[in-house]
Amino acid sequence: MGSMKIVYKPKFSFWPFLIHTIIISFTSYLINILLVYIKLSNNELGLIFSLIALIIFDIVSLFLIIIYPTMRYELRQKELYLICGPFKDIIEYENILKISKTNLKYDLSSSGWKIPGYALFNIYYRDRKWVKMYSTRLLKDIIIIETINKKLYGLSPKEEMDFIKDLEKKLKNKNL
């Protein structure tokens, strides 16, 4: 039974689907216009750069919304898996120092993908510094897992209390 795992999903929000649809539609529209302008301007280099940047942004947006529903947290035998599409973080139970729930403070200058209802990758928050997010909430009621190497992970499981209870069971089972 070594591969037994308990899977928790976050509560998916409607907002990322709407926001991504708007972003993808708008960038696709701009791409079409740019193609016309590039033709008219005899392949001006600046416009070609803009076109490439827009296409990359369009593809990234599409990719991120495709992987959004795959976000999940897996409690396995020895580790907690945080998964979203091809992105994965593994936290060994023995490395967990603290589990808490808090509201985070937004920072405009941060990197990462952060829109209402979708927070992914390393995101800088004013109060907690860098937090690796696998969450369908950006700021409110985030479960923070702190590890012994001072890394922070942000989660938002749908069945929050069940997730915490199961995680605590795993931590106790390890007798740490």
Add this chain to the structure above:
Amino acid sequence: MNIIIWSIISTILSLLLLLFIKDIDKNINLKTKIFTILISLSLCPVVNIYIKRPIFYFIENFFNISNELKNAPFIYIIIIPIIVSITEETIKIFPIIFKIINKYRNEKNSFFSLGFIVGLGFGIGEIWYLAFNFIEYSKKYSFFELSGFGSERLFATFLHGFMTSLLFYGISINKGLNYFLFVIFIHTIIDLPPAFYQAGYLPIYATYLFIVIFLFIIIKPYHKIIEHLRNESLEINEEKIFFKR
């Protein structure tokens, strides 16, 4: 009309830049912030009409230099950004004469924030000053073609906020002159590529690329300063602990 729409977009996005300095200081009330931004809005038109324009008019007439940069000597193309930097950075100090702003002079967090607000106000004033100056000229361009104006103005407004916050920070720690010279240097560096573009030495995308690269270079150290100042006044939200080792 398209340039007005882009100006409105840039202004709204510029105001969102205030989120950068959120939580740095809680002493400054909303009234002071609104007053600071309103006063700063007038700085750009004032410096352009009453200071820069007469200076350039004098230089061009005295030395018989063409006001078309494409026909101007190379040295003049370098002098322009220096004059622009000195005059603009000097006028940005002007709001300090108001007691409502000056009373924070010895508080570095507050003064840094107020400096950012002054720079932002200056930048927004510049958006509208340029928009009204180019309103006739811009009519031949489509909304899409003017997107460069919108994004370039947003970058410029951020850079004004960046430079003025450093300047005010310097004043608050009694190193005003050092920071003033540093800010003038930075401002000159930023303004050189657009001047070269207008003179026909650089293509537009190279100018734009320079500004983007410059932003990438400064954002990290600037963020460090903001983080340092914020740590002094930040309150951390309460947390509910489920497990602690």
